[in-house]
Amino acid sequence: MKKIEAIIRKSKFDDVKDALHEIEVNFFSYWDVTGVGNEKEGHVYRGISYSTTDIQRRVLSIVVSDNFLDKTIEAVMKAARTGNVGDGKIFVSEISEAYRIRTGEDGHEGIN
Amino acid sequence: MDAGLFTANNIWMMLSTALVFFMHLGFSFLEIGLTRQKNTINILFKNIFIITAGLLLYFIAGFNLMYPGEFNGFLGFSGFGLSLPDGGLTAAYADGGYTYWTDFLFQGMFAATAATIVSGAVAERIKLGSFMIFTIIYVGLIYPIVGSWQWGGGFLSTLGGDDAGFYDFAGSTLVHSVGGWAALVAVYLLGARIGKFGKDGTIKAIPGHNIPLATAGVLILWLGWFGFNGGSVLSADPGTTSLVLVTTSLAAAAGGFGAFILSTILYKNFDLTMFLNGILGGLVGITAGADLMSPMESIVIGLIAGVIIVLAVSFIDRLRLDDPVGAIAVHLGTGIFGTLAVGMFGDLAGWDQFLYQLEGVVAVGIFCVATSFIILYILKKTMGLRVSKEEELEGLDLHEHGMNAYSDFRLNQH
Numbered sequence: 001m002k003k004i005e006a007i008i009r010k011s012k013f014d015d016v017k018d019a020l021h022e023i024e025v026n027f028f029s030y031w032d033v034t035g036v037g038n039e040k041e042g043h044v045y046r047g048i049s050y051s052t053t054d055i056q057r058r059v060l061s062i063v064v065s066d067n068f069l070d071k072t073i074e075a076v077m078k079a080a081r082t083g084n085v086g087d088g089k090i091f092v093s094e095i096s097e098a099y100r101i102r103t104g105e106d107g108h109e110g111i112n
Numbered sequence: 113m114d115a116g117l118f119t120a121n122n123i124w125m126m127l128s129t130a131l132v133f134f135m136h137l138g139f140s141f142l143e144i145g146l147t148r149q150k151n152t153i154n155i156l157f158k159n160i161f162i163i164t165a166g167l168l169l170y171f172i173a174g175f176n177l178m179y180p181g182e183f184n185g186f187l188g189f190s191g192f193g194l195s196l197p198d199g200g201l202t203a204a205y206a207d208g209g210y211t212y213w214t215d216f217l218f219q220g221m222f223a224a225t226a227a228t229i230v231s232g233a234v235a236e237r238i239k240l241g242s243f244m245i246f247t248i249i250y251v252g253l254i255y256p257i258v259g260s261w262q263w264g265g266g267f268l269s270t271l272g273g274d275d276a277g278f279y280d281f282a283g284s285t286l287v288h289s290v291g292g293w294a295a296l297v298a299v300y301l302l303g304a305r306i307g308k309f310g311k312d313g314t315i316k317a318i319p320g321h322n323i324p325l326a327t328a329g330v331l332i333l334w335l336g337w338f339g340f341n342g343g344s345v346l347s348a349d350p351g352t353t354s355l356v357l358v359t360t361s362l363a364a365a366a367g368g369f370g371a372f373i374l375s376t377i378l379y380k381n382f383d384l385t386m387f388l389n390g391i392l393g394g395l396v397g398i399t400a401g402a403d404l405m406s407p408m409e410s411i412v413i414g415l416i417a418g419v420i421i422v423l424a425v426s427f428i429d430r431l432r433l434d435d436p437v438g439a440i441a442v443h444l445g446t447g448i449f450g451t452l453a454v455g456m457f458g459d460l461a462g463w464d465q466f467l468y469q470l471e472g473v474v475a476v477g478i479f480c481v482a483t484s485f486i487i488l489y490i491l492k493k494t495m496g497l498r499v500s501k502e503e504e505l506e507g508l509d510l511h512e513h514g515m516n517a518y519s520d521f522r523l524n525q526h
Contacts, residue, residue, distance in 0.1 A: 047422075048315050
């Protein structure tokens, strides 16, 4: 099983969510983060200009069985891409065990 | 005087009292909105302290320091507490404008607003205890003494003889600049917030955490001004009160516009906080002469005040003075301008009047700067004015109060 951690623009979240539902990945968690990267946001406050590289993004944590991995990555990538600096990143890591709490099932039954 | 007319006058004055009281909510919201979340409880605490202590102090001594009756024109006192004079509840008391009790409470609400001007400028780093002591002395003594010089019949009101002198309709100098001078001195002695100015001279922005609340605050203050200026007519006289409400609101609108246009030209963005400060600048600017100006003149005064606001905010930053809410620009900057405007526009315009206005500005300025400096300097050298670095970085709410303003607050976005 694999965990996909995708850092995406908040404005792309709905597109990504829809894309995931289309390939029947229906279970994931997400939270908002502040990150530092290449994109700068220009700000002005009471006459003082400042650009901040601290930007708001959303992280999705999607755990899938191995056979879902490639199409999930592709779905997220397509839906989250705008072509501008700051589109985000996707990380993949190995998950050794997974359980569904309600039933106690383990392994692939418990996840996408 | 007809009993109905006396009642009508007094009702308007009581309504105005309530409106001025309501301004404390406006100040609280504005200050919170333009500062950081970690200091919100502290700011609210200061504002609540000001309205409660202010009224009590005005009862104990302030009212009778400000209106001592016959006195030498500089310092007088007609006794502790309140005592209803003969006829105090009749039309004989104040030309039928209001009763003795209304007089006390209306004026008491003004007293508290002078202190709250300082609380915004010193936000996020002043020690609560020092601030409370300063407030007690400044609101308890300094504000009423200055007020006595003009509204109490003192030397400013008779600079040109019995009929001529300094003129301050609702307090551009007597309320706003009294607070503004103290704010300036306090900001100077206190120092800037950590992180505001870089060692190389750069100015950093520290954005406020709740702009909607700041906006609500300014609109509430505008509403309060209906009473602040409307009630300073000291009766419900239809002609004067209706004119004053018009000049007040037009100046507010023009002030906003002046600031909005200039800040957009200078900074190439639409800054809501400058727009809001401009509205306040217009309001403070018209306050000295709201009953003397024509609608057109009040618009001109407002526009100039709005421009002054934008320039003053930037200037104060460049002096390396940190004023999180622009209190010095609004209350001192346009307070002085509004006072001088009485000699430049309106029914009293003229060189003589301009000189009276200037004398008033200077006299009040010297007195307020000197007294606030002495009080704050002594506090600085004894208990200290500023919280420690850790306290400031982690937030006054945590260290001075042990509480969060937003304990259970979570953003819920889709």
